[in-house]
Amino acid sequence: MNLNIRLIISACFTLLVGIILAFNSSSSVQAEPANEKKDTGEPVEPDMHEFMEYVFQPTYKRLKRAMAAEPADRNAWKTIKTDSLILAEGGNLLLLHDPGKNRTEWDAHSVQVRKAGGQLYKSAKAKDFKAAQMHYQSMLKNCNACHQQFADGKHQLKP
Template identity: 90%
Template sequence: MNLNIKLIISVCFTLLVGITLAFNSSSSVQAEPANGKKDAGEPVEPDMHEFMEYVFQPTYKRLKQAMAAEPADRSAWKTIKADSLILAEGGNLLLLHDPEKKRKEWDAHSIEVRKAGGLLYKSAKAKDFKAAQLHYQSMLKNCNACHQQFAGGKHQLKP
């Protein structure tokens, strides 16, 4: 067989294998689970007290200390940014939890925590302490409203 024909056949075969592999890879990434639902998040710790104690409480305590006075250096701003981002994303995690009742109110509080925490994070990125204080207060006010409604008024946070 001619060398050129062998080369053409070899190139065509390589292209065919490559296209087949690419198609199989992309279709497997887009495949839906067998039950037809997208894989949703689910709480690792379903007990809300445990979740709050180990996710929110240490973060809140660090943030409270960091927000006591205007940050003097980059490291102090970094603490505020890190903890506000954790609390903002914590609002998303709260949405994964299922309260025994009042789901709409639970979701509304969770979204407000996410929103205020996100604004606090953005204020810290901009090194705007006045705005950061405003959003910190807003976030705590919402946390306390949620605790009032869902924890019988226990665990009220102070700035």
């Protein structure tokens, strides 16, 4: 048999075996049962006061200083981007916590923190200080509304 024909047959055979093996290995992966619960996360620190003190408070304090005046350079904008993103993602973390009562309102406040923090982050990425100030104020207003409802009005934040 001609060498070229043997090479072509060998290549086709190798390709066919590869396709069969790939198909068999992908079809052998079993789908996750629909009734099996996925690990959706859980708080590392369930005490809300501790969580706020060590996650939100230092971030808010840095952001407050950074938002006091329009950023003069990339590093100042980076501080705003960093802290606003941490606070926005913190809104997601709040959803993991159990407020004990008024879950619907708790979740709504958490989503609003995420939303306003995310908008602040995007404004900082665009270096739009006017929009950043607006979203910063919106985020703090929501934080304070949540503190009013869930912390008996304590821990009100100032811009």
